């Protein structure tokens with residue numbers, strides 16, 4: 001339904017005026033589209049759009065006062081004859097040798113000065129430019145003031161250069177008068193290669209059946225009907241179709257009136273450019289589709305990515321080492337003093353991984369050295385690859401080509417930097433073991449106290465023994481109940497030490513598990529931000545480009 005409305009709107013634009021401001025806004029939107037897709041869409045797909053934007057900018061800047069009309073058609077159809085007849089002068093040679101016209105001729109109604117830059121840009125040789133000053137004919141020609149009429153070479157030429165020249169000029173002119181003759185009006189080339197291609201420019205297209213005098217009068221309406229049918233099939237329904245006779249001054253009245261109307265409106269240039277923008281927007285439309293999926297760091301695929309990154313970064317290994325290091329360090333501080341030294345001889349599990357274990361040591365210098373966290377296994381690497389791919393696929397689902405490929409390429413663009421970045425992120429993570437908890441120190445002091453008590457008891461006993469051995473009078477030991485104090489101190493101290501160790505062990509185990517969980521959370525945050533920086537940000541950047549392109553093309557669409 002909307003399609004039909006769109007087509008009707010397009011069909012009626014011939015009556016509508018094209019607002020120059022709106023046209024400029026549409027061109028700027030196409031420019032924004034091109035900026036947004038730069039580097040994402042192959043340049044070859046954007047050539048036409050670039051050309052149209054540039055051409056339109058130049059045409060609008062050059063002259064709004066002139067209307068450039070081209071006479072185009074097959075060789076011998078009578079373009080040069082019409083050109084001369086309209087100018088009422090023999091300007092462009094008409095010959096029997098075919099093709100006759102090799103490069104374009106121009107005739108300007110009004111002063112040449114204003115049209116010179118326009119003709120420089122169009123590329124008409126200075127010696128092929130003529131002026132039709134209205135002063136010569138009184139007011140006869142004033143209605144055509146502002147017309148720049150071009151006589152083009154033939155498009156079906158045996159000379160390849162003619163065809164190239166015609167194609168170039170057809171891209172620059174404001175209105176095209178297609179000249180056909182009774183013999184060749186149904187030729188395939190003009191319909192398939194030209195008229196059909198011009199369906200978006202139907203409001204700046206006129207078709208004339210020249211040499212109408214060569215048909216018996218009864219035949220003319222039939223040929224015109226046949227031609228109208230062919231034009232309808234070309235998508236040019238409604239374009240003006242006029243019979244002309246170039247060799248008879250009266251045979252041009254219809255065409256002259258049509259040109260006068262066009263020149264007076266000063267709309268042809270704008271309509272032509274609007275048609276160009278329509279064609280560009282239609283050509284670019286397949287490059288955008290639905291709105292991009294809104295993705296963020298909390299999406300399932302982003303979380304999957306973090307898990308895979310954590311595996312590749314050795315987070316489980318580090319977390320395990322944190323738990324072991326907690327137990328090791330807590331044991332070193334709270335353990336029985338006599339075995340503490342022996343414990344300390346064993347390497348710290350975190351230092352074995354060359355991890356400082358705390359934010360305090362994780363200064364910039366210490367980051368230079370890599371950690372010794374084991375490299376990812378083949379399985380972890382492929383899990384990471386899959387996760388990166390999944391993020392890309394999920395983000396680009398439903399987007400038209402070439403966006404899925406662009407998103408995947410963006411997701412993988414910094415894959416090679418990931419191992420180092422992950423290593424640094426793990427090394428820089430504050431694993432929460434920098435400070436020794438106060439309770440370790442308190443237990444440590446308690447252990448020292450009971451050990452000192454035991455040592456004092458032992459010393460006391462040894463002293464008594466030595467005194468007795470030397471036959472010296474031994475001191476009478478004070479007693480606690482039946483048991484002498486030295487024994488109480490020695491055994492009590494030893495027992496208390498063992499008891500404190502036994503009681504703290506489960507607490508340490510529980511606290512070590514908590515330390516591991518905390519470190520795990522912090523490590524996941526760290527590797528998550530690596531994933532965001534190295535995988536998700538590039539993906540989001542491409543999606544942002546897609547969004548901008550989509551929005552810009554919507555603004556450039558025909559209204």
Ligand SMILES: Nc1nc2c(ncn2[C@@H]2O[C@H](COP(=O)(O)OP(=O)(O)OP(=O)(O)O)[C@@H](O)[C@H]2O)c(=O)[nH]1
Pocket residue numbers: 073074075076077078079080081082093094095096097098099100101102152153154210211212213214244245246247248
């Ligand atoms: N009878 C008749 N002859 C015409 C008419 N228009 C052109 N001719 C003749 O057709 C021949 C070709 O005319 P041109 O004007 O040279 O044709 P052209 O389209 O410019 O051809 P190229 O420059 O080769 O592309 C000439 O002999 C003209 O005199 C017409 O309306 N009626």
Ligand SMILES: [Mg+2]
Pocket residue numbers: 079080081092093094100101151152
């Ligand atoms: Mg010619």
